[in-house]
Amino acid sequence: MNLEITIEEPRWQGLEPLARKAVAATLAHCGVDADLCEVSVLGCDDNRIAELNAEFREKPSPTNVLSWPAEELAADQPGGTPLVPQPDFTGDIGLGDIAISYDTCWREAQEAGKSMDDHVTHLLVHGVLHLLGYDHIRDLDATLMERAEVEILGKMGIDDPYNG
Secondary structure, three states: OEEEEEEOOOOOOOHHHHHHHHHHHHHHHOOOOHHHEEEEEEEEOHHHHHHHHHHHHOOOOOOOEEEEEOOOOOOOOOOOOOOOOOOOOOOOEEEEEEEEEHHHHHHHHHHHOOOHHHHHHHHHHHHHHHHOOOOOOOHHHHHHHHHHHHHHHHHOOOOOOOOO
């Protein structure tokens, strides 16, 4: 797996191993060959993610994680399983980019009484699922995505983030 990590926020020590585990577990769960995949992760702060959120989603406020899929892989119908990405002419699967904010992740973990590592892992799994075509706009899609997150995290020894 080609995982490019860019750390803009120095408090993101330990992001790389969490990202490697989360990306690998998500790809394995979805039946995607991780050896062929390329993913970029930006570890930033609330100011930077607010800029990105304003630029790409017209929401000028911080958020926990953002994803930019390289390819539209969403299913045609609500609740359908997204398409499995295919290698390009080079044999690689460029999945896209993820940005994650330390400030918001830290605050959310504290408020929920969860470990920072578990919360960040959940958000990275969430981000990779977005790269793979999952979304949570419609209720059926949200249910499918949450179920996948719970299954992936469970395999990683992390409790259901939606239950407790």
